[in-house]
Amino acid sequence: MPKLYSTFPDGWSGFGLLLLRVSLGTTVIIQGLAYLLERQNLRFGAWAVCLLALGSGGALLMGLLTPVASTIAFLGGIGFAFSWLPAPSWNFFWGNPLSIDAIIMALAAVFLGPGAFSLDARLFGRRKVIIPRTSPPPKP
Numbered sequence: 001m002p003k004l005y006s007t008f009p010d011g012w013s014g015f016g017l018l019l020l021r022v023s024l025g026t027t028v029i030i031q032g033l034a035y036l037l038e039r040q041n042l043r044f045g046a047w048a049v050c051l052l053a054l055g056s057g058g059a060l061l062m063g064l065l066t067p068v069a070s071t072i073a074f075l076g077g078i079g080f081a082f083s084w085l086p087a088p089s090w091n092f093f094w095g096n097p098l099s100i101d102a103i104i105m106a107l108a109a110v111f112l113g114p115g116a117f118s119l120d121a122r123l124f125g126r127r128k129v130i131i132p133r134t135s136p137p138p139k140p
Contacts, residue, residue, distance in 0.1 A: 035050035063120050
């Protein structure tokens, strides 16, 4: 099984990844909330899209399972761009430039990972491994 995380950069790189995650997560949450505004007309597919958008957006904001949440946001953006997913009457991705922007941001988050300022870094991040010194073997 491939590893989900390779590194957790900190400093300015980690801050840049935090900005990427927050902007993408906010965008996906707003799109999910647009579905909730039409509760009475929602079918099962729209409810599924709504819950996936809200869940992946929330996970991106917290930095929890970032590659998985970014992949869901990427697939949702592709679905919105090609109109495979049912769109609410007020759609945040109404224009294709916004869809393409969200798709590229999600793909970048998939490849770059969560960064040091995330729950992923806290749960799966760097660990200090202490190897005890062994005593020399006894002389005969």
